[in-house]
Amino acid sequence: MFRRKNTSDLAAMEGRRLGLDGIMTGLSFVLLFIIVVIPIFMIIYNAFFYQGKFDLTLFTSVIFDKENLKAMGNTIIIAVAVTIFGTIMGLFYAWLLGRSDIPAKGFMRALFTIPYMFPPFFGAMAWDLLFSGRAGYINRWLMHTFHLRTAPVNINSLGGIIFVECSYYFPFVFMQVVSALERMDPTLEESARIAGARQSQVIWKITLPLVKPAISAGALLILISSLAHFGVPSILGFSKNIFTLPTMIYALINRSGGSFEGIRQGTALSILLVAVVAVALVIQKKVLSSGSYDIIKGKSMRPTLIKLRGAKYPLLFLACLTLLVIVVVPLVMIFLVAMVKAYGLPLVWKNFSFSNYQKVFASPATMDSIRNSLFLSVTAGVVCMFLGVMIAYVINRIRPRGRNVLEILSILPYSIPGTVLAIGVILAWSGAIFGVTLYNTIWIILVAYMARYLSFSMKSASASLQQVNSSLEEASRACGATHTESLRDITLPLIKPAMVSGFFLIFLPAMRELTTSILLYGPYSRTLGVQIFALRDAGMIPQAAALASVAIVIIIICNAIVTWITKDRKGA
Amino acid sequence: MAGIRFRNVSFSYGDKKILENFSLDVEDSQIMCLLGPSGCGKTTLMRCLLGLNKPETGEIYVGERCVFSREKRVNIPPERRGIGVVFQDYAVWPHMTVLENVCYPMKKHGLPKDEIAGKARYALEQVRMSDYAPYLPSQLSGGQQQRVAIARALVSSDEVIVMDEPITNLDAKLREEMLIEIRQIQKNIGTTILYITHDQEASLQLCDKMAIMNADGSLSQIGTDEDIILRPAGRFVFEFIGVSNFFRLTKKNNSWCFHDDENLQYPGTVPDEYSSCVDMGVRPNDIVFDDSSQVRGKVRRSVFLGSEYNMFIDFGGQEVRVQRSTFDDGAGTIQEGADVGLKFLNPVFYHAKEA
Numbered sequence: 009m010f011r012r013k014n015t016s017d018l019a020a021m022e023g024r025r026l027g028l029d030g031i032m033t034g035l036s037f038v039l040l041f042i043i044v045v046i047p048i049f050m051i052i053y054n055a056f057f058y059q060g061k062f063d064l065t066l067f068t069s070v071i072f073d074k075e076n077l078k079a080m081g082n083t084i085i086i087a088v089a090v091t092i093f094g095t096i097m098g099l100f101y102a103w104l105l106g107r108s109d110i111p112a113k114g115f116m117r118a119l120f121t122i123p124y125m126f127p128p129f130f131g132a133m134a135w136d137l138l139f140s141g142r143a144g145y146i147n148r149w150l151m152h153t154f155h156l157r158t159a160p161v162n163i164n165s166l167g168g169i170i171f172v173e174c175s176y177y178f179p180f181v182f183m184q185v186v187s188a189l190e191r192m193d194p195t196l197e198e199s200a201r202i203a204g205a206r207q208s209q210v211i212w213k214i215t216l217p218l219v220k221p222a223i224s225a226g227a228l229l230i231l232i233s234s235l236a237h238f239g240v241p242s243i244l245g246f247s248k249n250i251f252t253l254p255t256m257i258y259a260l261i262n263r264s265g266g267s268f269e270g271i272r273q274g275t276a277l278s279i280l281l282v283a284v285v286a287v288a289l290v291i292q293k294k295v296l297s298s299g300s301y302d303i304i305k306g307k308s309m310r311p312t313l314i315k316l317r318g319a320k321y322p323l324l325f326l327a328c329l330t331l332l333v334i335v336v337v338p339l340v341m342i343f344l345v346a347m348v349k350a351y352g353l354p355l356v357w358k359n360f361s362f363s364n365y366q367k368v369f370a371s372p373a374t375m376d377s378i379r380n381s382l383f384l385s386v387t388a389g390v391v392c393m394f395l396g397v398m399i400a401y402v403i404n405r406i407r408p409r410g411r412n413v414l415e416i417l418s419i420l421p422y423s424i425p426g427t428v429l430a431i432g433v434i435l436a437w438s439g440a441i442f443g444v445t446l447y448n449t450i451w452i453i454l455v456a457y458m459a460r461y462l463s464f465s466m467k468s469a470s471a472s473l474q475q476v477n478s479s480l481e482e483a484s485r486a487c488g489a490t491h492t493e494s495l496r497d498i499t500l501p502l503i504k505p506a507m508v509s510g511f512f513l514i515f516l517p518a519m520r521e522l523t524t525s526i527l528l529y530g531p532y533s534r535t536l537g538v539q540i541f542a543l544r545d546a547g548m549i550p551q552a553a554a555l556a557s558v559a560i561v562i563i564i565i566c567n568a569i570v571t572w573i574t575k576d577r578k579g580a
Numbered sequence: 581m582a583g584i585r586f587r588n589v590s591f592s593y594g595d596k597k598i599l600e601n602f603s604l605d606v607e608d609s610q611i612m613c614l615l616g617p618s619g620c621g622k623t624t625l626m627r628c629l630l631g632l633n634k635p636e637t638g639e640i641y642v643g644e645r646c647v648f649s650r651e652k653r654v655n656i657p658p659e660r661r662g663i664g665v666v667f668q669d670y671a672v673w674p675h676m677t678v679l680e681n682v683c684y685p686m687k688k689h690g691l692p693k694d695e696i697a698g699k700a701r702y703a704l705e706q707v708r709m710s711d712y713a714p715y716l717p718s719q720l721s722g723g724q725q726q727r728v729a730i731a732r733a734l735v736s737s738d739e740v741i742v743m744d745e746p747i748t749n750l751d752a753k754l755r756e757e758m759l760i761e762i763r764q765i766q767k768n769i770g771t772t773i774l775y776i777t778h779d780q781e782a783s784l785q786l787c788d789k790m791a792i793m794n795a796d797g798s799l800s801q802i803g804t805d806e807d808i809i810l811r812p813a814g815r816f817v818f819e820f821i822g823v824s825n826f827f828r829l830t831k832k833n834n835s836w837c838f839h840d841d842e843n844l845q846y847p848g849t850v851p852d853e854y855s856s857c858v859d860m861g862v863r864p865n866d867i868v869f870d871d872s873s874q875v876r877g878k879v880r881r882s883v884f885l886g887s888e889y890n891m892f893i894d895f896g897g898q899e900v901r902v903q904r905s906t907f908d909d910g911a912g913t914i915q916e917g918a919d920v921g922l923k924f925l926n927p928v929f930y931h932a933k934e935a
Contacts, residue, residue, distance in 0.1 A: 479669055482632050483667055483673075486658050486663060493688070497684070
């Protein structure tokens with residue numbers, strides 16, 4: 009079926025028609041076709057075709073609907089604002105921690121990456137508890153203390169959504185830029201100083217242009233993530249009827265009770281969302297067209313640090329305050345509310361108990377959701393780990409015709425919003441593929457996770473395979489090992505670290521996933537994220553907080569395991 | 581023990597033809613050096629032999645065994661060709677210790693355990709790596725890794741071993757020792773070795789026979805080392821093997837002249853087959869100083885290299901390289917700027933190249 013390049017066709021002339029290479033190549037194409045191509049095709053088809061005929065009426069009516077247009081506007085406003093503020097924030101703190109002589113760097117750096125680990129909707133929940141209208145704890149305290157008649161801060165607004173998303177997405181830029189700054193050759197800056205440039209000129213003319221690719225990569229991540237983001241706007245916006253495209257799609261489908269008409273409307277909106285993302289990508293590329301520089305070296309060097317002098321302690325205070333606000337406050341809030349007997353009671357000692365945890369662990373639905381999430385994350389992690397290696401191997405080593413297609417297909421779902429992917433998966437697995445119906449089962453969530461996260465393990469394995477010279481495998485062939493034996497004895501052991509990290513790259517986000525699961529769950533297939541969302545939605549806020557705190561503990565433990573494993577590898 | 585035969589092997593990467601109808605015989609129990617400029621297809625040929633590249637035409641035999649034939653539809657996979665190999669980049673498996681690396685091929689060939697241990701120990705002794713058996717490749721230098729690769733090749737086949745630039749990363753002294761070692765091992769076991777390199781000095785030390793490959797992938801000459809050095813088959817071989825000086829001679833008034841200048845006559849004879857224009861090649865150590873010669877030049881630079889002087893002589897605007905042994909009479913007395921007469925020994929003549 010797929011013609012392979014002459015050079016790798018080792019077994020074909022020997023009578024064996026289909027070798028291991030052929031099987032892997034074929035399997036990669038077929039799997040990606042089923043997992044990725046069919047859902048995408050189903051979305052496009054259902055948006056433009058009705059009962060087999062080309063039909064634009066639905067599409068135009070949905071697009072020109074006033075509410076939907078407003079949602080689109082909100083989506084764009086939020087995404088642009090989050091990208092701008094998040095980038096500035098990430099850049100500032102990256103420079104502060106990467107290039108200045110501010111104290112306690114290592115500690116602060118670890119804290120600054122914390123928001124990266126937690127799902128933003130936890131933060132939204134916490135801030136909602138503090139600042140939602142008249143009910144929020146801080147709002148009530150402020151009104152009481154200063155005798156205000158209205159709530160001073162309203163988190164249930166575009167501004168609130170932007171603030172919360174910012175505090176969770178700025179690490180994208182922060183982490184990219186910090187590592188670029190670390191790998192940058194310090195002599196580049198030093199020679200500019202020697203040539204007579206002032207410190208501020210060096211920052212603007214040398215440092216900033218050199219880390220521009222890192223900034224633009226981070227900003228792009230923020231933009232795409234924010235455009236597709238579901239959790240924060242749903243938690244903060246629903247009560248005030250503020251919708252973005254992803255939450256609108258959810259609301260449409262939810263309102264129609266999962267009927268086909270609702271899904272069809274969601275499909276049309278999905279096309280709109282994808283179009284916005286695509287336009288954003290194009291504009292971003294134009295605005296921040298990134299040149300690549302070779303001056304950033306692979307090895308780590310000690311850069312010259314800029315002395316902050318008098319600004320040192322004010323800046324340290326600012327950094328600590330930021331950390332307090334974006335990391336400590338939401339986490340503490342979740343744990344405090346998880347202990348409180350009933351929502352609204354003052355957070356004092358006598359109101360605390362563990363009854364919420366008892367309720368959470370006594371509820372079969374909640375325990376089910378933990379079990380489901382563990383099952384889904386582990387399964388998706390393991391399956392994608394092997395699929396990712398296989399596809400990476402086909403792309404990098406077997407190099408069949410159409411390997412570019414293979415590469416694009418495996419990376420594509422990553423830039424498709426989770427909401428859209430979920431709809432595609434619903435359409436595809438409601439009988440469209442060989443009549444298989446997975447709707448309302450846990451398997452449809454698994455399929456969606458696989459499509460969504462496959463690129464993580466594929467990229468990780470691909471990068472690792474490129475480090476493993478193909479002559480290593482060729483040498484083992486010449487030494488008498490068959491193709492399969494060479495893979496097992498040489499290639500797989502060498503890329504094992506990448507496989508392990510690929511697994512965790514999938515396991516961790518899958519564990520806290522909300523965006524796709526919320527559209528795909530059925531009565532018996534709630535996930536952890538869905539259950540927290542549902543508990544909160546039903547007004548059982550302390551219980552939702554309790555479950556969220558359990559999720560936080562699970563995430564922290566898993567992260568500790570990852571750190572431990574990766575450290576072990578480095579030491580070996 | 582087996583020889584290697586290539587018959588009309590062709591191979592191309594996409595549209596780029598690397599080898600075309602290439603044929604070569606490597607005799608049983610010999611060391612054949614395949615020498616050629618980089619990019620001429622040496623490595624491609626090796627990969628065809630190993631079964632890593634599939635030629636478009638032709639046949640390859642190892643001994644009497646056909647390992648590849650287009651017509652007979654034979655293409656034995658690499659693992660069953662029984663050829664040991666040393667890759668240019670060593671290809672020592674980084675996750676296995678030195679000993680595990682050396683034992684792996686024997687395990688795959690299903691040898692009994694005690695035989696594996698004995699052979700591995702012997703091979704490591706041969707390349708002087710016995711002390712490093714439990715080390716990981718990352719703990720070794722490039723040269724040590726190369727020696728592990730050689731040891732691994734030695735145990736993987738006692739018939740045919742292919743080596744692609746196996747000693748480039750060793751220092752000069754170790755390189756010479758390794759060459760002697762490879763020679764000795766080959767004598768002991770009688771393995772056929774195809775040694776691929778662009779380093780003619782290594783091949784001179786090592787080989788029984790040399791094959792010189794053209795830049796376009798064809799063979800220029802096959803022969804013993806003496807054959808190639810003393811009787812180069814063509815201008816390409818002459819230029820490729822060692823440093824050479826070329827002089828354009830033109831015929832004016834029935835005598836051969838340098839630089840189109842009637843007054844600058846070449847004193848020697850030129851074979852009759854050349855009529856008006858000819859290129860004359862002379863090795864640097866075949867040019868001697870002779871004050872009675874009419875051909876005169878000026879010493880530009882003289883570099884002392886220990887056993888010899890390397891001199892650059894300005895001969896009417898052309899730079900000529902001359903090598904004088906240190907122990908030649910008066911070699912050290914010639915100063916830079918001195919005016920010298922040149923005499924040409926052992927000249928070779930080729931049809932004039934288009935300018």
